[in-house]
Amino acid sequence: xxxxxxxxIEDVEDIYQLIISxxxxxxxxxxxxxxxxxxxxxxxxxxxDGELIAVGALRILWKDLAEIRSLVVQxxxxxxxxxxxxxxxxxxxxxxxxxxxxxALTYQEAFFLQCGYHTISNKELPQKVWxxxxxxxxxxxxxxxxxxxxx
Numbered sequence: 001x002x003x004x005x006x007x008x009i010e011d012v013e014d015i016y017q018l019i020i021s022x023x024x025x026x027x028x029x030x031x032x033x034x035x036x037x038x039x040x041x042x043x044x045x046x047x048x049d050g051e052l053i054a055v056g057a058l059r060i061l062w063k064d065l066a067e068i069r070s071l072v073v074q075x076x077x078x079x080x081x082x083x084x085x086x087x088x089x090x091x092x093x094x095x096x097x098x099x100x101x102x103x104a105l106t107y108q109e110a111f112f113l114q115c116g117y118h119t120i121s122n123k124e125l126p127q128k129v130w131x132x133x134x135x136x137x138x139x140x141x142x143x144x145x146x147x148x149x150x151x
Contacts, residue, residue, distance in 0.1 A: 002082060004089055007043035007055070012036045014052040015043065015070075022072045027107055029144075031070055043070070044089050046082050053077045056086040058093050058102075065125075066094045068104045087115050095151050102151060105144040117147035124148070 023030035046054035056071035
């Protein structure tokens with residue numbers, strides 16, 4: 001049975017390996033270990049039989065906006081609604097904080113559309129662009145799709 005919980009420091013290496021394996025496949029952008037340690041309180045993990053099988057994070061960007069980021073499910077656990085459950089938990093957290101909007105930059109547009117998001121232009125997210133995107137090697141030619149959900 002899959003269990004969901006807030007991430008802990010001892011999860012960082014497993015989170016890193018999960019993210020980097022998918023980044024190497026080109027399905028997401030990598031995250032440095034240091035940022036995982038710094039931002040560990042943003043993460044929710046899913047585990048099964050003591051093994052970390054999925055992860056996602058909620059990053060607050062402004063008084064009315066948060067980002068779902070680093071969402072990844074182990075390849076052998078996809079299509080089991082694990083990613084959808086993590087998105088739902090992160091949205092619940094955003095609602096509890098009083099945030100009315102959540103977005104993601106993703107290569108998995110269809111997944112987020114199924115979760116009730118709609119596609120927007122990256123230009124509608126200046127807080128994200130100036131906080132993170134400006135340092136990305138793909139800037140300004142981002143090939144991720146921006147999706148947004150009003151909570």
